[in-house]
Amino acid sequence: MSARPHGYARYRLDGCRCYTCAWARSRYDENRAKAIIAGTWQPWVDAEPVRAHLRSLQACGMGLRAIAAAAGVGRSRLQAVLTGRPERGTGPQKQVRPALAAAVLAVDPTLDNLAPSTLINPAGTRRRAHALVAVGWPQQNLATALNMQPGNFGDMLARPHVLAGRARQMRELYAERWNADPAAHGATPAGITRARRHAAAKGWAPPGAWDEDTIDDPAAFPEWTGVCGTPQGRSVHRRIGIPECQPCRDARTAARRPKEAA
Incomplete structure (x- = not known):
């Protein structure tokens, strides 16, 4: 017995x-006839954009099985688009159904889709770790939570890439602890104080300076004051005792230019 749900397929x-399958077939035939009369019937589309997108996803570290799962289609159908069906002696498909094209083109190489061993930009992982230290989490405590040695934890934050699996772990740890009390998880008062001082000396931004839609963006800057990037940002930095960020420095420089030109 097929596990496929009842319907046209x-x-x-x-x-x-x-009855359900027969009704679905009649509805399909009816809609097809209407589309043919209206001149909108398009049963096939060019497969090349789909093939190019599949290769781009693979270059980002996604396997064909992962892509198929994300698109909700069979792996063999994607293999046919890429290389054809050798057992049938056919080359790559030249056309595909519109629904398959739309499903594949909608797949993005997000952190959740990537294989654990895929190397990715470390910006989000590093910022989450720094933010946790800024609110008092000792690095040793964070390393233990990730089943890492403290030395390996520090090395990970200094590398130009991080494993996707490790980035997912850090994201989950950050979600659990950004507003939790380090002391409730075994951190000592002295360790909490040292962590905060270390982060302040390094200029690491706390969780409140990041939004979930910017923390993973390598080009983004932390929002320290609520008015960063404006002429008012510098004075707020001074008032709360936080080093001036790059957007505020840029805003201060831009504000000076009209006066210097005059």
Whole structure:
């Protein structure tokens, strides 16, 4: 018995002739006839954009099985688009169904889709670790939570890439602890104080300076004051005792230019 749900696909592929499948077939035929009359019937589209997108996803570290799962299609269908079906002696498909094209083109190489061993930009992982230290989490405590040695934890934050699997772990740890009390998780008062001082000396931004839609963006800057990037940002930095950030320095420089030109 097929595990496919009752509908048009089961009617065509499995030969089911129950009421539900037969009704789905009649609806398909009716809609097809209307589209042909209206001149909008388009059963196939060019496969090349789909093939190019599949290769781009693979270059980002996604396997074909992961892409198929994310798109909700069979792996063999994607293999046919890429290389064809050798057992049938056919080359790569030249055309695909619009629904398959739309499903594949909608897949993005997000952190959740990547294989654990894929190397990615470390910006988000590093910022989350720095933010946790800024609110009092000792690095040794964070390393233990990630099943890492403290030395390896520090090395990870200094590398130009990080494993996607490790980045997911850090994201989950950050979600659990950004507003939690380090003391409740075994951190000592002295360790908490040292962590905060270390982060302040390094200029590491706390969780409140980041939004979830910017923390992973390598080009983004932390929002320290609520008015960073404006002429008012510098004075707020001074008032709260935080080193001036680059957007505020740029805003201060831009504000001076009209006066210097005059």
